[in-house]
Amino acid sequence: MALENQELRKAGLKITLPRVKIYQILERAGEGEHFSAEDIYKMLMETGEDVGLATVYRVLTQFEAAGLVARHHFEGGHSVFELARDEHHDHVVCVKCGKVREFVDPTLTVRLDEIADELGFTVTDRTLYLYGVCRDGCEES
Amino acid sequence: MALENQELRKAGLKITLPRVKIYQILERAGEGEHFSAEDIYKMLMETGEDVGLATVYRVLTQFEAAGLVARHHFEGGHSVFELARDEHHDHVVCVKCGKVREFVDPTLTVRLDEIADELGFTVTDRTLYLYGVCRDGCEES
């Protein structure tokens, strides 16, 4: 049995075609690649799957509740999704084209721990988004 | 002439009642207090001002473009605004007692600019929240 089916079962979700297909798309995403519900919907259309946009949203919300994916909220009220991973990463968001990239920087974690320490805090988690514009290849979608 | 009028002029914006009123509301906000467009709209209603919600959004967007206010995007797709202060500040949040403290660290900005630069981005703004616990004097709310 495929890996994604085990994940779905573990989450108490029935194995259905939309769920499997959506999980596979998320699995195929490269490191740091984030998809919007619309992105996923379009990919499903392209491969001829008959899955509604509402279902994509429903499934992603269920995956999120089950801890399978992480949802990130952005400007304009739209979200992107990625398979949940262990390693902490932060995000860069282009305010022009909406592209999201992530990065990992251990020295940042060290510095932030220092700063918090000076304030008498012990950090357990963080949310960091850098907003800006990509210098090249930034096209309005 | 009032201070806010000078700010508006400097930004190349005409002095209009909605702009002055909205600016005053933002000025009255305490440090670290954030308002949504809806909040501001309601406050205007309460004082009997006849300003439409669309105008609030338009004015806030203009203020943002002029660098007068900072916009923060929150989960759920709505934004909040605050008067722009000179130096960027980040937040530390205690997940136990809910206390929020601000900190300023220029070296952090430098480092984040470097990171973004390597990714081909130019940073214009950021959102950084450190979640953790305060080591002392932390009381459950």
Add this chain to the structure above:
DNA sequence: TTATCAGATGCGAAAGGTTTTTATTAGTGT
């Protein structure tokens, strides 16, 4: 295997926050 049924889906319509459009009104420089 087949029947059964809770749960999932697709479609269309609606919600919620934000932006644009359009006709009208109000600042501003002269």
Add this chain to the structure above:
DNA sequence: ACACTAATAAAAACCTTTCGCATCTGATAA
């Protein structure tokens, strides 16, 4: 004050996300 231009209110448009409901599907039992 006058003319010119920008700004406004109100409504409608927009866009992502959610809901309602009839239909369909997958898991379990017979």
